[in-house]
Amino acid sequence: MRIGAHMSAAGGFENAIKGGSGIDCEAVQMFVKSNRSWGARAVKDEEFGTFKSTRSANPGISSIFCHGTYLVNLAAEDKEILAKSIACFELEYDLCTKLGLDFLVFHPGAPKKMGLEKGIAQVAASLNAIAKKFPKSPVKILLENTAGQGSTIGRAWPELRQIIDKLEDTKRFGLCFDTCHAFSAGHDIRTEKAYQKTMKAVDDEIGIDRVLAFHLNDSEHEFGTNHDRHAHIGEGQIGTEGFRWLVNDPRFKDHPGTIETPDEEKFPQDLERLKGLRT
């Protein structure tokens, strides 16, 4: 696995690459706009060129991808929130395309009272409409599995499978597997046996080929509690050893895996622990 981190793009997109390179990241995840607001700052055309030349100058980082805005909820029951979510997603997808990023990772959403079935249908319909608006974008859209807090879609593999089944141009979509979310949602990875069982379920339900990226986070909360609180590697309930099978899985040899742990100061320690598991 190509191990890296979620890096800040404050002050310029290229700063995510520079920051990642500074701590020896082999992959970088970033936001392309403020993750807590609907709109984006004005972006100048030359910023895309600066980003791309910085990327070429840092070949050690093999994959760079985006995490979507947290506000986006394609399963929103409120029509105004849904319209804002789609507009925000499109804004983000356009930026990802112009920056030449590999993926846009997003959380499928929370349908609340509307219910799972309608929520799943609405997420798929929204994704189909977005993909059609950008027919030539090579940026893959990755659904992320969730811890299962509240009404969020994505705690169980069949929920994600049902979205994928409704997508038209399926090759443009994939899955980002978050270790903390999976663990918290009741998919164990702490032993080789548990890890293989979880990955077999992903393969049976979704197809292992659809998994294109990983979020490598330990979990503050215990197994199966549906709480989403990331911990530094080895300081949570999964434990350092729990990542051994994943980072050495030959199926994911060149896949990017980024940490999204709470304290940036401790990123080097997390990266060192993960890289130290590779054989």
Ligand SMILES: [Zn+2]
């Ligand atoms: Zn994540």
Ligand SMILES: [Zn+2]
């Ligand atoms: Zn999370």
